[in-house]
Amino acid sequence: MSEEKYVPKTKLAExxxxxxxxxxxxxxLKSYPTPKNLNYWWTFGGILTFCLITQIVxxxxxxxxxxxxxxxxxxxxxxxxxxxxxxxxxxxxxSNGASMFFLAVYIHIFRGLYFxxxxxxxxxxxxxxxxxxLLMMATAFMGYVLPWGQMSFWGATVITNLxxxxxxxxxxxxxxxxxxxxxxxPTLNRFYSLHYLLPFLTFGLVILHIWSLHIPGNNNPxxxxxxxxxxxxxxxxxxxxxxxxxxxxxxxxxFFAFVFFLPDFLGHPxxxxxxxxxxxxxxxxxxxxxxxxxxxxxAIPSKLGGVIFMFASIFVLVGLPWLDSSKVRSATFRPIxxxxxxxxxxxxxxxxxxxxxPPEGIYLILARIGTAYYFIHFLILLPLLGRYxxxxxxxxxxxxxxxxxPGALDKFKEMAGKYEGENVGxxx
Amino acid sequence: MxxxxxxxxxxxxxxxxxxxxxxxxYSEENKAEFLKNNWSFDGIxxxxxxxxxQRGYQVYQEVCAGCHSVQHLSYRNLxxxxxxEFLPEEAKAIAAQFEVTDGPNEDGEMFTRPGRLSDKFVKPxxxxxxxxxxxxxxxxxxxxxxAKARKGGxxxxxxxxxxxxxxPAGYELDDGVYYNKYMPGNKIKMAEPISDGIVEYMDGTxxxxxxxxxxxxxxxxxxxxxxxxxxxxxxxxxxxxxxILLTMVYLxxxxxxxxxxxxxxxxxxxxxxxxxxxxxxxEGEDPKTFK
Numbered sequence: 001m002s003e004e005k006y007v008p009k010t011k012l013a014e015x016x017x018x019x020x021x022x023x024x025x026x027x028x029l030k031s032y033p034t035p036k037n038l039n040y041w042w043t044f045g046g047i048l049t050f051c052l053i054t055q056i057v058x059x060x061x062x063x064x065x066x067x068x069x070x071x072x073x074x075x076x077x078x079x080x081x082x083x084x085x086x087x088x089x090x091x092x093x094x095s096n097g098a099s100m101f102f103l104a105v106y107i108h109i110f111r112g113l114y115f116x117x118x119x120x121x122x123x124x125x126x127x128x129x130x131x132x133x134l135l136m137m138a139t140a141f142m143g144y145v146l147p148w149g150q151m152s153f154w155g156a157t158v159i160t161n162l163x164x165x166x167x168x169x170x171x172x173x174x175x176x177x178x179x180x181x182x183x184x185x186p187t188l189n190r191f192y193s194l195h196y197l198l199p200f201l202t203f204g205l206v207i208l209h210i211w212s213l214h215i216p217g218n219n220n221p222x223x224x225x226x227x228x229x230x231x232x233x234x235x236x237x238x239x240x241x242x243x244x245x246x247x248x249x250x251x252x253x254x255f256f257a258f259v260f261f262l263p264d265f266l267g268h269p270x271x272x273x274x275x276x277x278x279x280x281x282x283x284x285x286x287x288x289x290x291x292x293x294x295x296x297x298x299a300i301p302s303k304l305g306g307v308i309f310m311f312a313s314i315f316v317l318v319g320l321p322w323l324d325s326s327k328v329r330s331a332t333f334r335p336i337x338x339x340x341x342x343x344x345x346x347x348x349x350x351x352x353x354x355x356x357x358p359p360e361g362i363y364l365i366l367a368r369i370g371t372a373y374y375f376i377h378f379l380i381l382l383p384l385l386g387r388y389x390x391x392x393x394x395x396x397x398x399x400x401x402x403x404x405x406p407g408a409l410d411k412f413k414e415m416a417g418k419y420e421g422e423n424v425g426x427x428x
Numbered sequence: 429m430x431x432x433x434x435x436x437x438x439x440x441x442x443x444x445x446x447x448x449x450x451x452x453x454y455s456e457e458n459k460a461e462f463l464k465n466n467w468s469f470d471g472i473x474x475x476x477x478x479x480x481x482q483r484g485y486q487v488y489q490e491v492c493a494g495c496h497s498v499q500h501l502s503y504r505n506l507x508x509x510x511x512x513e514f515l516p517e518e519a520k521a522i523a524a525q526f527e528v529t530d531g532p533n534e535d536g537e538m539f540t541r542p543g544r545l546s547d548k549f550v551k552p553x554x555x556x557x558x559x560x561x562x563x564x565x566x567x568x569x570x571x572x573x574x575a576k577a578r579k580g581g582x583x584x585x586x587x588x589x590x591x592x593x594x595x596p597a598g599y600e601l602d603d604g605v606y607y608n609k610y611m612p613g614n615k616i617k618m619a620e621p622i623s624d625g626i627v628e629y630m631d632g633t634x635x636x637x638x639x640x641x642x643x644x645x646x647x648x649x650x651x652x653x654x655x656x657x658x659x660x661x662x663x664x665x666x667x668x669x670x671x672i673l674l675t676m677v678y679l680x681x682x683x684x685x686x687x688x689x690x691x692x693x694x695x696x697x698x699x700x701x702x703x704x705x706x707x708x709x710x711e712g713e714d715p716k717t718f719k
Contacts, residue, residue, distance in 0.1 A: 082505075088659065089662070092659075238684050243681055245681070246674070259663070260472075261663055269577050
């Protein structure tokens with residue numbers, strides 16, 4: 001089912017489309033060929049688009065009532081929660097929406113890691129995705145400052161202070177970021193301005209992300225190229241639209257469970273205490289989705305070192321398509337990589353847990369082990385695995401019958417094992 | 429090789445797990461567990477008990493309001509749906525008990541007038557500094573969102589009110605500092621506020637310390653979250669709707685997909701049989717001859 005070219009049915013459509021090919025674009029989006037074996041892990045792209053739009057829509061409404069001033073910010077949030085019609089709903093959707101956005105993006109990223117979606121020819125999708133992730137973190141961090149509660153203020157203080165670790169110019173950079181000599185009204189104002197701006201940049205990057213996806217087409221759970229124009233692909237609409245919609249509605253059940261029944265569960269109670277520059281909270285912790293990086297930051301004994309490692313932990317992912325030199329994409333056919341993938345998942349969760357704990361004693365030791373493993377995984381294990389791992393034989397195509405029957409894949413591998421060294425791919 | 433890797437990884441995790449959890453056991457601070465109550469507002473169908481909220485308002489007004497503000501509440505909230513639901517006249521009468529500073533008038537002078545429904549709750553002190561100065565340097569926190577601003581929420585507030593005790597022997601306490609089992613650090617600058625019979629309820633409810641604490645806690649939870657009831661109600665409707673929609677969308681999806689797969693199923697079935705036959709036939713032969 002390859003993609004057919006759009007043929008205008010009327011003169012008007014032809015006139016319009018030859019001047020601005022929006023009809024061609026819409027036709028492309030509908031008929032875009034997707035591998036028929038995409039599983040539900042592939043629905044998170046759609047879920048994430050939904051999350052971004054939800055954040056923008058609720059955010060615009062909140063911005064109509066919010067006041068970005070240290071004297072009024074906290075009270076204006078309470079005004080939204082109490083007096084604005086359905087203001088509580090907008091705000092709870094927005095604050096829990098941020099968490100759901102990150103939950104979905106983590107699943108999306110780990111799906112990419114498991115199935116090798118970052119490998120050629122999809123490096124550009126991966127790198128744009130990382131840029132989106134960075135923007136998301138910056139946006140979420142600045143959004144958390146806006147209610148001007150205790151965690152807002154002290155979180156902003158801790159994070160902006162990181163820049164003072166830069167040699168020579170650190171202090172000037174920090175003062176420049178603050179717009180003064182401490183986190184204060186100018187800081188709040190600029191954070192608000194940027195918090196409103198960045199989602200639109202993110203939206204632009206999302207378009208590039210999808211554009212760069214539509215050039216090679218989707219990866220798939222088997223990780224081998226699909227034959228375009230064969231029965232291995234199905235048009236995006238209605239097949240993937242229906243599947244994405246099903247997954248989105250299931251995701252909304254979780255989302256709304258938080259919004260309506262546990263709206264403050266994911267936040268910190270201290271952020272309902274108005275910011276006070278004279279009282280430092282016992283433990284300053286970021287939101288849950290930033291905790292792994294917070295753990296890495298504090299695992300390194302020097303401040304500058306911590307900052308470098310924290311940023312490196314994200315930038316190392318940019319090099320991933322080249323660090324992982326294995327030609328096989330899907331972990332399904334990489335027995336050793338598969339193990340290390342799960343070790344990485346557990347390590348990141350462990351780091352998240354440790355990020356919420358004070359950096360002392362056993363917590364600090366574990367955070368250091370976790371940080372070390374994180375970098376070893378990407379910088380040492382992946383290049384070595386690419387060279388020495390013995391991968392399982394790949395099927396010929398994603399419609400290879402061995403993939404459809406339960407247990408058939410194992411049988412296939414077993415049979416193929418008998419003919420070790422041969423190119424099993426030539427089975428006909 | 430793979431099995432050895434497996435067992436090695438398993439061992440490493442076991443060790444980390446044991447160290448991690450073993451450490452947790454004694455690193456947890458010796459914090460007292462909060463007293464538990466069956467709050468009517470807990471759970472997905474939770475609602476407030478109107479009578480309890482009305483009593484709670486009375487306790488707030490007679491006991492707490494001398495020091496603690498609730499600056500984000502308005503008097504009109506007292507008669508709104510989902511709250512204590514005083515009658516509008518009652519709420520008006522409550523508001524009128526307070527002197528509100530307004531102005532400036534035509535002569536440029538500030539003046540006081542009786543409170544109206546639209547006014548925010550009158551604060552006991554003009555500002556934080558004045559409040560702290562009048563309370564031995566400790567600022568009595570605004571109670572508008574107190575129930576959200578403390579770990580444990582309602583259970584914490586109730587436990588704190590019930591948690592005043594004699595300090596253990598040898599425990600040093602300065603003047604004006606009290607011992608409380610549930611306060612982080614056990615030291616609190618607020619004297620025990622609630623005792624048996626400190627208020628007199630009009631509806632004849634017994635005025636034990638526990639009952640009074642319960643009522644004022646419920647009031648504070650409502651004050652922090654005045655839309656709790658409508659949130660729960662809407663949540664229920666949303667779930668009801670979503671589950672039905674999800675079922676229908678899922679079934680439609682299955683139907684749509686079956687269009688695609690039924691066409692293929694036959695072909696694939698045949699291909700599978702063919703492959704299986706081929707393998708059995710040629711097993712043991714030179715695999716290169718497979719065709």
